[in-house]
Amino acid sequence: MIGEHNENILSDMLPTYYARQFPQNIFCRWLACGSSPQPLCNRELSFTLADDVYLRYLSISHQKDLQTLLQKKCPHKLDVGAVYNTKPSVGRHDAVVISRELVFDIDLTDYDEIRTCCQEARVCEKCWKFMVIACEIIDKALKDDFGFQSILWVFSGRRGIHCWVSDYEARTLDSPGRGAIADYLCLIVGGENQSKKVHLGNENLHSSIRRALNIIDKYFEQLLQDQEFLATDKLNSFLKLILDDALKSQVETTLKKMQEPSLNKWNTFINIYENYCRENGNVIRKIKYLIEEIKIQYCYPRLDVNVTKGFNHLLKSPFSIHPKTGKVSVVFKSANAKNLKIDEIPTIYSLLDDSVAENNQHETNMKAAVKIFQELVFALEKTEAMRKRSDANTSLDF
Ligand SMILES: [Zn+2]
Structure with missing residues (x-):
C-alpha cells in the first residue's frame, strides 16, 4: 500500500x-x-x-x-x-x-x-x-x-x-x-542564535535581489496565510527582525492586541512602518529595506x-x-x-x-x-x- x-x-x-x-x-x-x-x-x-x-x-x-x-x-x-x-x-x-x-x-x-x-x-x-x-x-x-x-x-x-x-x-x-x-546566491546568513539574518544596506538593490523579491511577492500573501508567520506564538520572532527600538515597540503594542490572521497583521505593520518613516526622516536610511529584508528572511532560498x-x-x-x-x-x-x-x-x-x-x-x-x-x-x-x-x-x- x-x-x-x-x-x-x-x-x-x-x-x-x-x-x-x-x-x-x-x-x-x-x-x-x-x-x-x-x-x-x-x-x-x-x-x-x-x-x-x-x-x-x-x-x-x-x-x-x-x-x-x-x-x-x-x-x-x-x-x-x-x-x-x-x-x-x-x-x-x-x-x-x-x-x-x-x-x-x-x-x-x-x-x-x-x-x-x-x-x-x-x-x-x-x-x-x-x-x-x-x-x-x-x-x-x-x-x-x-x-x-x-x-x-x-x-x-x-x-x-x-x-x-x-x-x-x-x-x-x-x-x-x-x-x-x-x-x-546566499542572502540569509547567521546561525540559530542570530534572529535577523538579512541585511540589505541602504544603497540601490541589486537587480538579482529585485528579481527575487518579485518572485517572492507572487507567493508572499498565500504563505502568510498558510504559515501564519505573525501568529501570537510567532510574534516575538517577527519583532526581533525590527532593529529600530521605537518602531519595534509601536508595532509590538498594536500587533499584540490584534486577534486577526497574519495577513491583516502584516498590512497593519506596513502602515505603521510607512507612517514611522514619514515622521522620522533621520532613521529612514537604517530601515530603508526592512520590508524587503523580512520577506527575504521568510521566503528566500536557504x-x-x-x-x-x-x-x-x-x-x-x-x-x-x-x-x-x-x-x-x-x-x-x-x-x-x-x-x-x-x-x-x-x-x-x-x-x-x-x-x-x-x-x-x-x-x-x-x-x-x-x-x-x-x-x-x-x-x-x-x-x-x-x-x-x-x-x-x-x-x-x-
Ligand atoms: Zn508543511
Whole structure:
C-alpha cells in the first residue's frame, strides 16, 4: 500500500525497478556528457546498500556495466560524485578531481525556524511552496546572471530539491568560483542564535535581489496565510527582525492586541512602518529595506552552501529511490515546480504494483519525468558537440 514503506520489500523490488523503470541509457549519456572530456569511467558513483553499507569510488564504462552493477549490488540509494583525472578506486589516493556539475541542495529542514505547518522530515503542500520559490529564484539567477543553460531540477525524494548545472563552464569551475556563486546566491546568513539574518544596506538593490523579491511577492500573501508567520506564538520572532527600538515597540503594542490572521497583521505593520518613516526622516536610511529584508528572511532560498562549494560532495542521483519514502527522485521543469504535488510523485511501490490505485497516474508522471530528463540530455549533447567542434577548430588555427 502507498505510504507504507518497508525497507525489506525494497530489496525485493529494486532489481525490477532498475531493470524496467530506471532510465539507464539516458542516465549514462547525461553522466558521460558531464564527464567529458574525461571518459565516463573517470566518474565516481557511490551506492548505499541495505543496512547502510556504503560503497564509494565505483565506476562504469558503459551502460552494460551500470546494469550489471545495479543488479549485483541492488543499491538502496545511488549517489553521483566527481570526475577524476583517472578511474577512481578505493585504494587510489593520487586521483585528482577534474570536474563536477555545479550543484545546489535545498532542504525543508533548513526552513524549520520559519515553517509552521511541518517540522523535520514532514512535508506538505503548504511548505512545498518554499521549494517552489527557491527553484524559481535559483533557476532565474543561474540563467540570467550566469548564462547557464543545462539546469536539471530533481526532487530529492523526501523534503527538498537538488539542482545540477552541467554547462562546461559550470562543471570546470574551481572551488573559489563555486564559492563565489554560492555566496552570491546566499542572502540569509547567521546561525540559530542570530534572529535577523538579512541585511540589505541602504544603497540601490541589486537587480538579482529585485528579481527575487518579485518572485517572492507572487507567493508572499498565500504563505502568510498558510504559515501564519505573525501568529501570537510567532510574534516575538517577527519583532526581533525590527532593529529600530521605537518602531519595534509601536508595532509590538498594536500587533499584540490584534486577534486577526497574519495577513491583516502584516498590512497593519506596513502602515505603521510607512507612517514611522514619514515622521522620522533621520532613521529612514537604517530601515530603508526592512520590508524587503523580512520577506527575504521568510521566503528566500536557504541553500546548503557546503554542497555547492565542495567538489567532492556526493549527491543523490536523479531517479534514485529514497530509501525512507520509496519515492522516486523525479526530474521536473522549473516552470512546473508549482504544479508538483508530493502525493503524485511516483513511488517504487506504485510503479511496480498495478493493483495500487495510483499506479496509472504515477506511471504517467514517471514517463513525463524521464522525457524531461531526455530533452535536457539531448540539448546538452548538442552543446557539447558544438563545443568540441569549436575547440578542434581553435586548435587547428595554431
Ligand atoms: Zn508543511
